[in-house]
Amino acid sequence: MYVAVKGGETAIAHSLDLLADRRRGPRELPELSLDQIDQQLSLAVDRVMTEGSCYDRTLAALAIKQARGDLVEAIFLLRAYRTTLPRFGDSQPLDTSRMVAERRISSTFKDVPGGQVLGPTFDYTHRLLDFSLIANGERPTAPTAPVDAMQDLPRVGDILEREGMLEPPPPADTGAPAQDITRTPLTLPASRPVRLQNLARGDEGFLLALSYSTQRGYGNNHPFVGEIRFGAVPVSFVTEELGFAIEIAEIDVTECDMVNQFAGSHDVPPQFTRGYGLAFGHAERKAMAMALMDRALRAQELSENATSPAQDEEFVLAHSDNVEASGFVQHLKLPHYVDFQSELVVVRTLRAEVEARQRRAALDQAAE
Amino acid sequence: MPDTNYEDGAYNYAYLDEQTKRMIRRAILKAVAVPGYQVPFGGREMPLPYGWGTGGIQVTAAIIGRDDTLKVIDQGADDTTNAVSIRRFFARVADVATTTRTEDATVIQTRHRVPETPLKEGQILVFQVPIPEPLRMLEPRETETRTLHALSEYGVMQVSLYESIARHGRIAKTYNYPVLVNGRYMMSPSPIPKFDNPKLDRNPALQLYGAGREKRIYAVPPYTPVKSLDFDDHPFEIETWTECCALCGSRESFLDEMIVDDSGTRRFICSDTDYCQERQEERQGK
Numbered sequence: 001m002y003v004a005v006k007g008g009e010t011a012i013a014h015s016l017d018l019l020a021d022r023r024r025g026p027r028e029l030p031e032l033s034l035d036q037i038d039q040q041l042s043l044a045v046d047r048v049m050t051e052g053s054c055y056d057r058t059l060a061a062l063a064i065k066q067a068r069g070d071l072v073e074a075i076f077l078l079r080a081y082r083t084t085l086p087r088f089g090d091s092q093p094l095d096t097s098r099m100v101a102e103r104r105i106s107s108t109f110k111d112v113p114g115g116q117v118l119g120p121t122f123d124y125t126h127r128l129l130d131f132s133l134i135a136n137g138e139r140p141t142a143p144t145a146p147v148d149a150m151q152d153l154p155r156v157g158d159i160l161e162r163e164g165m166l167e168p169p170p171p172a173d174t175g176a177p178a179q180d181i182t183r184t185p186l187t188l189p190a191s192r193p194v195r196l197q198n199l200a201r202g203d204e205g206f207l208l209a210l211s212y213s214t215q216r217g218y219g220n221n222h223p224f225v226g227e228i229r230f231g232a233v234p235v236s237f238v239t240e241e242l243g244f245a246i247e248i249a250e251i252d253v254t255e256c257d258m259v260n261q262f263a264g265s266h267d268v269p270p271q272f273t274r275g276y277g278l279a280f281g282h283a284e285r286k287a288m289a290m291a292l293m294d295r296a297l298r299a300q301e302l303s304e305n306a307t308s309p310a311q312d313e314e315f316v317l318a319h320s321d322n323v324e325a326s327g328f329v330q331h332l333k334l335p336h337y338v339d340f341q342s343e344l345v346v347v348r349t350l351r352a353e354v355e356a357r358q359r360r361a362a363l364d365q366a367a368e
Numbered sequence: 369m370p371d372t373n374y375e376d377g378a379y380n381y382a383y384l385d386e387q388t389k390r391m392i393r394r395a396i397l398k399a400v401a402v403p404g405y406q407v408p409f410g411g412r413e414m415p416l417p418y419g420w421g422t423g424g425i426q427v428t429a430a431i432i433g434r435d436d437t438l439k440v441i442d443q444g445a446d447d448t449t450n451a452v453s454i455r456r457f458f459a460r461v462a463d464v465a466t467t468t469r470t471e472d473a474t475v476i477q478t479r480h481r482v483p484e485t486p487l488k489e490g491q492i493l494v495f496q497v498p499i500p501e502p503l504r505m506l507e508p509r510e511t512e513t514r515t516l517h518a519l520s521e522y523g524v525m526q527v528s529l530y531e532s533i534a535r536h537g538r539i540a541k542t543y544n545y546p547v548l549v550n551g552r553y554m555m556s557p558s559p560i561p562k563f564d565n566p567k568l569d570r571n572p573a574l575q576l577y578g579a580g581r582e583k584r585i586y587a588v589p590p591y592t593p594v595k596s597l598d599f600d601d602h603p604f605e606i607e608t609w610t611e612c613c614a615l616c617g618s619r620e621s622f623l624d625e626m627i628v629d630d631s632g633t634r635r636f637i638c639s640d641t642d643y644c645q646e647r648q649e650e651r652q653g654k
Contacts, residue, residue: 184410
């Protein structure tokens, strides 16, 4: 009768074996390779790298494989590994105007310097299942135009900014290292770097739903896509030994510059405001949701009426992390029988008191 | 000094790197210096999920050494799955001796219970804390609650207890029952049943509380007064049972209820498995 809580050790061991077995599936099927996941499920890899805060395609692919395709679980795996890595320092800020863009669109201007580049996008696909993929339908390699990697691609925001139509981004704290939210606890009100880090790691679904809520009137700020670009940018790092920046890597990022409703007053000429989003790999939905949320969370700074959930900094930043949320929601599976026993005891006592009162009342009534 | 163990050579001793341990130890020292005050710390992602004891695990990892003997309990029991999992984690990464005997342990990590066996000087009790802020369910904003603590403005909790009396005729809060530490800070004792609250008061052992997801550490140093909130006309009281433990016959311990057949027959058993076991052995010895 006491077995309910005994034997945890063996049960866990068997559960782990079973899980590993289910992950592998029928042995007659070939096992997925990390390269296959990296190359053919590349957008899943991108999401895991972004929310896992670790740019490593192989490790992200491994996490996805180990997590059986559960991306939140994969993000958790990658984060738990990342946290053990030593930190060498901060890279130089990415210069996305040096991006070799594979895709770049603006919805605010018909044409922009550097041109609109549609690139690979689901946007204009008809969502019809392609049954030829069942039979491993091979595709011919897509033709590509030559890309001038040396050409700088000015940001649409910069062009608007020169005219004074768009607010400049807040000045960077040069010299001071940015606060790292994976090393220090969140403090409120949060600085812009902290907010952007939090949103970049934040759950795509959570940010998507909240940013959607702003479009439906819960804190609307009339957004336009100033620009979305996706491509490779160099990462530079100043090593102590050399004293100057060297390129250490090239990473794929998606950047979204959102142009929002103008602010101004009697004395300050009206100006468009901006929201910013950046994600590893190709992740436009995430970058856009992040940009909308960045702008929504500036409500207080811009003296707007902050009445909607999406504008509530503490609400958004404290609940955006899916590893935290997933853990805490699922911890309800752990035994709670001590607390429940306490509740049972008190509810029984309270019920007994009510029943006693009712009995007395009934007796009094009968006596009358 | 960095020091790796054999099985998982890729990780530092007790999983966390030494810098992180130092950061956590600093937070612990501050917490001990200001009993009941929630010290923010740079909580790390642990290889166990948030909400499953990551705060307690980080505290334990920061204080444990090879000479320690670790006991891990969940709901009072050493062999519940999560307790087993955490104990296995430390046996693996910290190469530490483990025990189920409260008396033999130097560090006891717990979820939802304080052992029945009285603790001694030199022992450390590490609590896993889900929500460190006692006022959270009354005031969801951290910015507000920090101010309330700074001003010792705890009226909102007294009002909530009063409302419970008005509605039910008694304080119906049963676990995570708020306490005042050293007459200054209101503290969540973590979701232990209020049955365990009196054990926190002037306990000879050091109590450390770790909340991983919320990134807070707080502490109750040995022999610190811990008072459960109440009213003069509604004094604090703990759960009682009319039954005794079906295994050891205890009438003093916290009892778990079990449904043993389809018709709903119940039996009551000590929630503290070590305490129950010791008592059974004593009885058999007689």
